[in-house]
Amino acid sequence: MGDRLEPYRVLLASRMRAQMQYRASFVTDILGTVGVGLAEFAEVWVIFHNVNVLGGLDFTAALLVFALSNIAFSLADLFVGHLDRLPTYIRAGQVDSFYVRPLPLLAQLMTSDLSLRRVGRLSVALVALTVALTTADIAWSAAVVALLVVTIVSGTAIFSALFTAAGGLQFFLVDGAEFTNSFTYGGSYAAQQSQQVFPDPLRIFWTFVIPTAFVAYLPAVTILEIPGDRLAPWWLAWCTPLAAGLAWTIAGLCWRAGTRHYQGAGG
Amino acid sequence: MSTFWLLVRAGFRRHSTYRLALLAGMATNSVFGVIRASILLAALASAGTDIAGYDAPTAVAFVWWGQALLGTVNLWGFQEVNDRVRTGDIAVDFLRPVDPQLAYLAGDLGRAGINLLARGLPALAIGALLFHFAWPPGALSWASGLVSVLLAVVVAFAGSFVVNLLAFWLVEVRGIRMLYMIVGGLLSGLYLPVPWFPGWLQTIAQWSPFPSMLQNPLDILAGRVVGVDVISAVGVQVFWAVALLGLGQFVLSAGRRRLEVQGG
Numbered sequence: 001m002g003d004r005l006e007p008y009r010v011l012l013a014s015r016m017r018a019q020m021q022y023r024a025s026f027v028t029d030i031l032g033t034v035g036v037g038l039a040e041f042a043e044v045w046v047i048f049h050n051v052n053v054l055g056g057l058d059f060t061a062a063l064l065v066f067a068l069s070n071i072a073f074s075l076a077d078l079f080v081g082h083l084d085r086l087p088t089y090i091r092a093g094q095v096d097s098f099y100v101r102p103l104p105l106l107a108q109l110m111t112s113d114l115s116l117r118r119v120g121r122l123s124v125a126l127v128a129l130t131v132a133l134t135t136a137d138i139a140w141s142a143a144v145v146a147l148l149v150v151t152i153v154s155g156t157a158i159f160s161a162l163f164t165a166a167g168g169l170q171f172f173l174v175d176g177a178e179f180t181n182s183f184t185y186g187g188s189y190a191a192q193q194s195q196q197v198f199p200d201p202l203r204i205f206w207t208f209v210i211p212t213a214f215v216a217y218l219p220a221v222t223i224l225e226i227p228g229d230r231l232a233p234w235w236l237a238w239c240t241p242l243a244a245g246l247a248w249t250i251a252g253l254c255w256r257a258g259t260r261h262y263q264g265a266g267g
Numbered sequence: 268m269s270t271f272w273l274l275v276r277a278g279f280r281r282h283s284t285y286r287l288a289l290l291a292g293m294a295t296n297s298v299f300g301v302i303r304a305s306i307l308l309a310a311l312a313s314a315g316t317d318i319a320g321y322d323a324p325t326a327v328a329f330v331w332w333g334q335a336l337l338g339t340v341n342l343w344g345f346q347e348v349n350d351r352v353r354t355g356d357i358a359v360d361f362l363r364p365v366d367p368q369l370a371y372l373a374g375d376l377g378r379a380g381i382n383l384l385a386r387g388l389p390a391l392a393i394g395a396l397l398f399h400f401a402w403p404p405g406a407l408s409w410a411s412g413l414v415s416v417l418l419a420v421v422v423a424f425a426g427s428f429v430v431n432l433l434a435f436w437l438v439e440v441r442g443i444r445m446l447y448m449i450v451g452g453l454l455s456g457l458y459l460p461v462p463w464f465p466g467w468l469q470t471i472a473q474w475s476p477f478p479s480m481l482q483n484p485l486d487i488l489a490g491r492v493v494g495v496d497v498i499s500a501v502g503v504q505v506f507w508a509v510a511l512l513g514l515g516q517f518v519l520s521a522g523r524r525r526l527e528v529q530g531g
Contacts, residue, residue, distance in 0.1 A: 028442030035449040043458045047306070049465050051313040054306075176287035182298040190302050197309035202301065 029117035037124030055194030070125035072155030161247035168254030278377020324401035331394030344427035425511035435522030456482030
């Protein structure tokens with residue numbers, strides 16, 4: 001097993017070393033992603049400058065939802081976000097060069113990059129999580145801690161699945177690559193919100209079709225014991241791993257369909 | 268002038284080639300429009316009254332015109348000029364008998380035109396189907412709104428052009444472009460209307476060119492700004508268009524003196 005993973009370790013280590021070479025550029029990149037995180041937070045903060053409650057959540061609760069979804073998204077972005085570049089690879093014929101190497105395509109693409117600069121946005125989210133967990137009135141128990149861990153792991157898996165599904169669809173879309181942004185970046189934007197802001201059909205969509213409600217809102221409702229949302233019973237938060245599993249099944253099918261469809265660049 | 272028109276039409280045709288990309292952009296704009304409109308409506312419902320002059324139909328119109336114009340106004344900027352400075356291709360632009368800034372502006376106006384027609388208007392139609400929407404309150408709002416959109420395209424182009432030209436002095440402009448995108452996205456009113464900001468942030472926004480790139484045309488088209496106020500909203504845009512185009516000319520000539528291209 002160790003031998004089989006060795007090539008990936010070498011690949012990742014070289015990617016990480018490469019990014020550190022240009023120190024100044026690396027630092028500006030990190031500052032840039034911190035800025036992206038802060039801008040996302042500013043949006044939540046400006047709304048609560050005008051109202052006290054949004055979609056049944058007060059500021060602390062909204063901060064927890066913001067933090068959980070941003071942690072999951074930036075971790076997924078760190079690991080597989082560069083699948084976004086697949087259309088460029090396809091157009092330039094570079095996918096073919098991945099195919100001739102003796103490692104699976106998806107594993108190669110995932111380890112082809114690890115954008116360390118994305119830790120900037122992650123750190124903003126971690127600060128938000130700390131503030132939310134310390135200021136909120138939480139009845140701490142083993143179950144709450146377990147739910148937090150399960151949420152972060154499964155949430156990362158859900159966003160990674162969305163990126164992978166998007167990657168599979170890129171083989172069909174190529175020029176229309178931006179279509180998939182509607183559920184990757186759009187899904188991330190929806191995950192940051194109290195789901196109560198959406199009309200019911202849309203809530204069902206963000207729960208059962210693109211399962212981003214599981215990433216932050218449903219666990220937050222359970223952790224903070226917020227009553228009164230009939231579409232978010234407390235036990236639903238514990239189904240987050242199930243949602244992640246289903247998302248990965250669909251992502252796997254999309255990826256398979258995409259790679260089977262791919263005919264090569266004819267180079 | 269006829270050269271300028273030819274370049275506008277060339278930009279229009281160049282960007283109309285990628286039809287699937289236009290459709291994809293429209294779909295993504297619409298998804299964000301639905302989410303953003305839901306948030307603003309929830310905030311208004313929670314407040315129980317208007318917030319800073321936006322009632323529900325105005326806020327919905329604000330969001331959907333914003334999504335419709337997102338492809339038209341080049342808010343995120345471009346990097347073509349930056350790349351050409353870095354590779355030295357900009358020297359070819361200097362050899363041409365047209366001013367480089369005017370030539371790129373013409374291309375960008377063409378790009379804006381096809382994006383408004385093929386990407387913006389369908390997104391707007393989807394918004395109008397799904398939500399109760401405040402249309403511009405009269406012919407005067409339509410007319411001044413369109414002028415305001417045109418000015419917004421020019422201001423956004425001129426700002427990004429200056430950022431691109433910094434490549435004459437800096438090796439890597441990516442960090443500055445990213446900063447410009449982040450600050451611009453927030454202060455232009457793309458996420459939330461500028462009048463919703465706390466006082467100090469509103470002041471910063473109002474002293475920056477960014478509201479002229481989106482907030483001003485949106486307010487006119489959503490009918491929040493009417494009457495005499497339209498003149499000042501458009502006036503501010505004219506000021507920023509002239510100021511940033513002038514700055515672009517200045518930076519361009521300074522960079523031209525500095526430019527050194529190796530090889531034959």
